[in-house]
Amino acid sequence: QKEVEQDPGPLSVPEGAIVSLNCTYSNSAFQYFMWYRQYSRKGPELLMYTYSSGNKEDGRFTAQVDKSSKYISLFIRDSQPSDSATYLCAIHMEYGNKLVFGAGTILRVKS
């Protein structure tokens, strides 16, 4: 079993839809949770970073962490064609210096 599981998609939605991207993890020592966005032929760029259970908002993006269920989500409101990218969850152990990545979910927002 992979330490971090992520549905690879692809996920195709119409412009303006609410998008939900999800990851599950197996190691309860994971404490820092990140979402990266990766456009085609580019490197991943940090989108959201949180270390506590609950919600964190940044504009149209909301990161949600449920440590009891070992489940993290990224919600995108009013999705735009420019949101079309691969979204990777990444998780860090509290005292480790290695990030563990999910496989990435390909998102396509149709105009």
Add this chain to the structure above:
Amino acid sequence: NAGVTQTPKFQVLKTGQSMTLQCAQDMNHEYMSWYRQDPGMGLRLIHYSVGAGITDQGEVPNGYNVSRSTTEDFPLRLLSAAPSQTSVYFCASASGRGFGQPQHFGDGTRLSIL
């Protein structure tokens, strides 16, 4: 601010050839790392460094060597390229020793081994 710079962007090698992928960062980050990205596999850690002179293995280190003589540079060497090393390689850096810190990525080197 350039961030993390990787060269070359593309490379084609023949089996058995050697090559060095370059990575440089201008953020004075102590932590640097190399990943490979393959379809359906996500990003897998090859090697990482928590400072000049200190390196350690990641998840998939076989066939790769690294060294860290300066804070800014962290080259990745393929000693004898194999087709299984065809991949996209990303270098990343983070502040401190990387504990709980988000990593900043370069735009990758696309490597094909024939």
